[in-house]
Amino acid sequence: xxxxxxxxxxxxFLSQTLIAQNKAxxxxxxxxxxxxxxxxxxxxxxxxxxxxAVPVQIISQKTIQQAGSLRLSDILSEQTGLFMTNGFGTxxxxxxxxxxxxxxxxDGEPLIGRTSGVLDLRRIAVGNIKQIEIVRGPSSSLYGSExxxxxxxxxxxxxxxxxxxxxxxxxxxxxxxxxxxxxxxSSRINYQGFGNFYRTDGFSIRPNSRxxxxxxxxxxxxxxxxxxxxSDRTQVSVSFRLNNETIQNNITVTNNGNAxxxxxxxxNNDLNTSLQLAHKFNEKVKNxxxxxxxxxKSIQDLITDNGxxxxxxxRQSFGRxxxxxxxxxxxxxxxxxxxxxxxxxxxxxxxxNSSSVKTNRIGYAYLQTEWKALDQLIxxxxxxxxxxxxxxxxxxxxxxxQYKINPKLSLKASVGRGFKAPDFRQxxxxxxxxxxxxxxxxxSVEAQKIIGELNRLGQISSLEPAxxxxxxxxxxxxxxxxIGIHFQDSxxxxxxxxxRNNIENLIDSRLVAYRTGGAQIFSYLNVKNAFTQGIETDVxxxxxxxxxxxxxxxxxxxxxxxxxxxINAGKVFTRDQNGFSRRMSRSEYVGLPNRSKHMANFKILxxxxxxxxxxRVVYRSRWTTTDTDGNGLFNSNDAFAKGYVQVNAxxxxxxxxxxSVQAGTDNLLNYTDVINLPNLPGRTFYLTxxxxxxxxxxx
Amino acid sequence: MSKMKKMILVLGIxxxxxxxxxxxxxxxxxxxxxxxxxxxxxDTIIGITPGxxxxxxxxxxxxxxxxxxxxxxxxxxxxxxxxxxxxxxxKGTTIATNSGNSGPGGAGAFVFVGLFDDLKTIxxxxxxxxxxxxxxxxxxxxxNRAWYAYDGINQLVNPIPGRxxxxxxxxxxxxxxxxxxxxxxxxxxxxxxxDAVKLSTQRYYTxxxxxxxxxxxxx
Numbered sequence: 001x002x003x004x005x006x007x008x009x010x011x012x013f014l015s016q017t018l019i020a021q022n023k024a025x026x027x028x029x030x031x032x033x034x035x036x037x038x039x040x041x042x043x044x045x046x047x048x049x050x051x052x053a054v055p056v057q058i059i060s061q062k063t064i065q066q067a068g069s070l071r072l073s074d075i076l077s078e079q080t081g082l083f084m085t086n087g088f089g090t091x092x093x094x095x096x097x098x099x100x101x102x103x104x105x106x107d108g109e110p111l112i113g114r115t116s117g118v119l120d121l122r123r124i125a126v127g128n129i130k131q132i133e134i135v136r137g138p139s140s141s142l143y144g145s146e147x148x149x150x151x152x153x154x155x156x157x158x159x160x161x162x163x164x165x166x167x168x169x170x171x172x173x174x175x176x177x178x179x180x181x182x183x184x185x186s187s188r189i190n191y192q193g194f195g196n197f198y199r200t201d202g203f204s205i206r207p208n209s210r211x212x213x214x215x216x217x218x219x220x221x222x223x224x225x226x227x228x229x230x231s232d233r234t235q236v237s238v239s240f241r242l243n244n245e246t247i248q249n250n251i252t253v254t255n256n257g258n259a260x261x262x263x264x265x266x267x268n269n270d271l272n273t274s275l276q277l278a279h280k281f282n283e284k285v286k287n288x289x290x291x292x293x294x295x296x297k298s299i300q301d302l303i304t305d306n307g308x309x310x311x312x313x314x315r316q317s318f319g320r321x322x323x324x325x326x327x328x329x330x331x332x333x334x335x336x337x338x339x340x341x342x343x344x345x346x347x348x349x350x351x352x353n354s355s356s357v358k359t360n361r362i363g364y365a366y367l368q369t370e371w372k373a374l375d376q377l378i379x380x381x382x383x384x385x386x387x388x389x390x391x392x393x394x395x396x397x398x399x400x401x402q403y404k405i406n407p408k409l410s411l412k413a414s415v416g417r418g419f420k421a422p423d424f425r426q427x428x429x430x431x432x433x434x435x436x437x438x439x440x441x442x443x444s445v446e447a448q449k450i451i452g453e454l455n456r457l458g459q460i461s462s463l464e465p466a467x468x469x470x471x472x473x474x475x476x477x478x479x480x481x482x483i484g485i486h487f488q489d490s491x492x493x494x495x496x497x498x499x500r501n502n503i504e505n506l507i508d509s510r511l512v513a514y515r516t517g518g519a520q521i522f523s524y525l526n527v528k529n530a531f532t533q534g535i536e537t538d539v540x541x542x543x544x545x546x547x548x549x550x551x552x553x554x555x556x557x558x559x560x561x562x563x564x565x566x567i568n569a570g571k572v573f574t575r576d577q578n579g580f581s582r583r584m585s586r587s588e589y590v591g592l593p594n595r596s597k598h599m600a601n602f603k604i605l606x607x608x609x610x611x612x613x614x615x616r617v618v619y620r621s622r623w624t625t626t627d628t629d630g631n632g633l634f635n636s637n638d639a640f641a642k643g644y645v646q647v648n649a650x651x652x653x654x655x656x657x658x659x660s661v662q663a664g665t666d667n668l669l670n671y672t673d674v675i676n677l678p679n680l681p682g683r684t685f686y687l688t689x690x691x692x693x694x695x696x697x698x699x
Numbered sequence: 700m701s702k703m704k705k706m707i708l709v710l711g712i713x714x715x716x717x718x719x720x721x722x723x724x725x726x727x728x729x730x731x732x733x734x735x736x737x738x739x740x741x742d743t744i745i746g747i748t749p750g751x752x753x754x755x756x757x758x759x760x761x762x763x764x765x766x767x768x769x770x771x772x773x774x775x776x777x778x779x780x781x782x783x784x785x786x787x788x789x790k791g792t793t794i795a796t797n798s799g800n801s802g803p804g805g806a807g808a809f810v811f812v813g814l815f816d817d818l819k820t821i822x823x824x825x826x827x828x829x830x831x832x833x834x835x836x837x838x839x840x841x842x843n844r845a846w847y848a849y850d851g852i853n854q855l856v857n858p859i860p861g862r863x864x865x866x867x868x869x870x871x872x873x874x875x876x877x878x879x880x881x882x883x884x885x886x887x888x889x890x891x892x893x894d895a896v897k898l899s900t901q902r903y904y905t906x907x908x909x910x911x912x913x914x915x916x917x918x
Binding site for chain 1: 834841855862879880
């Protein structure tokens with residue numbers, strides 16, 4: 001009975017992916033202009049890239065390989081408008097928003113295990129990625145929480161052929177990477193397996209430092225996908241991914257001239273499993289059911305010279321059941337309707353009680369309609385409703401349109417709403433840093449309770465105004481507007497997108513109370529509004545059969561409207577050369593920290609027969625890092641990191657018998673900034689050899 | 700130990716060299732002059748407690764206030780602390796006034812948000828607070844409360860621009876004070892400076908002030 005019910009319920013996604021597979025290897029970039037490239041992420045259904053109304057970029061497997069990328073952050077750092085953030089791992093900032101607000105998916109399923117809102121992109125190996133799909137602009141109408149700036153979806157390889165390949169790379173700092181990839185395909189079964197081992201000694205660019213800015217790391221990733229075709233209409237697939245990493249931490253604190261050393265390990269594991277069942281009732285109706293479970297565990301174990309071990313544990317789980325039905329009413333009208341249920345848990349030594357499990361349950365439903373009103377005009381309307389157990393519900397609508405002026409030129413416009421639910425840390429953190437002034441940070445659920453109790457015991461010396469603002473946290477919201485133009489012919493591809501994101505209810509930590517003795521207590525409140533706006537442009541020029549050039553540029557302005565109002569009202573001050581206070585002017589305001597106004601990239605690619613060579617240049621203009629004039633906002637009188645240029649180059653050759661070699665160098669100009677870019681090593685080199693044992697189409 | 704001695708020595712020298720300069724604001728007798736005081740030591744750091752946080756590793760000074768008279772533009776010896784001879788006393792980021800339980804004087808203070816030069820007359824309805832140490836000073840202690848913001852990431856104390864300390868002196872006259880800097884030489888170390896530099900150069904106040912000797916609230 002149950003089985004009979006499940007079967008028709010489940011279907012669709014798989015058939016879609018299989019259709020995609022049958023279209024064979026279309027491993028092209030957005031910028032290599034092939035009309036047949038398909039994209040899934042933008043509409044949660046398979047679409048021709050040229051028919052997608054929202055800004056989408058695709059990075060192909062070939063581009064990833066030729067850039068010599070190992071981890072997801074490597075390849076994203078070379079894309080227009082994206083930059084990598086340091087601290088709590090390597091995160092990605094899109095359209096000027098923090099890493100917290102970009103949803104990262106693997107085959108459509110979200111990754112968890114964020115630290116301070118940052119998902120460390122170095123956890124993701126790129127060796128088995130078929131393509132990376134980047135959707136810019138709020139996409140919560142389909143994906144729910146976290147899709148405020150956009151979505152990055154990693155589409156992994158599906159086996160099209162029987163294959164077995166091995167790749168080995170070695171480079172500076174004893175960085176080694178070995179990848180094994182295998183595919184088996186018969187008429188009913190396809191299997192794709194991937195294993196990756198990565199290790200590095202790490203490095204420090206700070207002279208005479210025992211502590212490394214990139215610590216020695218070992219990572220082992222494995223991923224298996226098994227698909228089974230029950231009938232022409234029904235497919236089932238299971239996938240499994242496990243990533244284990246061990247980071248060796250040597251931390252030195254200098255105290256009164258004496259170095260206190262700690263040695264320890266950080267062990268992170270993430271596991272993703274999914275089961276998908278897709279059924280095609282007829283040519284017009286498809287149904288997909290997806291069950292997904294993911295677990296993340298992080299354990300930090302530190303032992304200092306003088307005793308006192310330190311253990312920090314964090315465990316998180318996310319389980320989801322989702323069903324989506326795609327209905328094609330006619331050639332002009334299609335509808336996707338879906339819903340699901342999420343169960344999330346977390347526990348941590350940094351919560352009130354490491355054994356108590358915090359839980360959130362979410363039920364959601366979404367609907368999207370795509371209407372081809374005219375041959376040139378596609379309209380998309382959609383909305384999603386997320387009902388949360390722990391905080392207010394979120395409603396996320398989206399509207400998009402594409403107008404094809406002629407076969408080469410099209411316009412896109414979209415407006416959408418995105419949200420990010422408060423995370424467990426913001427709700428339940430209960431952390432006192434005895435190592436630095438004994439300040440405490442309490443999640444919003446804990447804060448009032450704990451401070452009330454401390455107050456009763458006479459341990460609070462004063463309550464700050466923010467204390468009275470403590471309330472049930474609301475989700476953070478963004479409203480995004482994107483207007484773009486896209487031109488493409490046989491030689492040129494030009495795209496430009498103007499964006500504006502209004503972000504409301506931003507959650508930030510605020511000082512809420514002082515303990516007797518002066519220690520500060522912080523908690524989280526919905527306090528800030530911000531905006532980001534700018535333009536992203538990409539130009540590609542295919543000079544001839546062998547040579548192509550691409551250039552990308554992003555102009556970005558950010559700010560906080562409340563801060564701008566205060567400046568305009570003459571209530572913000574800075575200092576002159578004498579150190580005397582003076583009023584700050586609007587033109588001195590820089591907006592949000594760590595953002596560059598200008599970011600650009602330039603790539604030259606040469607390919608002839610089995611040989612390729614490329615040079616990739618990435619530029620970031622200066623960005624502000626610290627409020628040194630004490631006025632609480634960022635202006636031209638504050639500390640800035642210098643703008644810089646990074647040049648990467650690679651070349652490779654593919655021999656006849658499945659053997660290929662590639663050599664490359666990253667940061668050719670050897671640019672370093674000890675303070676602001678501790679994770680950027682100087683010039684590094686690598687050599688990669690890969691061998692394809694066999695690569696056959698099944699009979 | 701010898702390090703500590705050295706630091707005490709440095710402290711002593713620093714006190715000896717407190718420089719007070721006077722920039723006369725034109726010759727008119729109606730205009731009161733603005734004085735800049737440089738490198739006033741305020742319980743400068745003489746050592747670090749043994750051990751590591753949370754039990755140790757904290758920098759400390761001798762625990763003494765530096766008493767200052769706005770009227771005479773001079774440091775007042777600690778032996779005169781129980782008198783009307785001083786107006787403000789500095790210890791770390793704490794600025795005490797000769798009022799309440801800090802001293803026998805009739806001082807008081809409040810924080811004015813705005814520019815030093817814009818404060819031409821103290822509004823008649825202003826309320827001067829008095830000290831109730833250690834919890835409630837007339838000039839509130841703590842980051843982002845009165846005159847400074849603490850940058851915890853870089854461990855630097857930055858005076859907040861646009862904050863004027865409006866002072867009633869021990870003898871009931873009025874002055875306005877703007878704290879300009881908290882580090883020796885009037886320059887905050889770079890965020891990237893070594894901890895040792897940040898520690899050894901802190902707790903030296905540079906400030907400017909205008910004192911109105913005629914007892915009015917107009918500068």
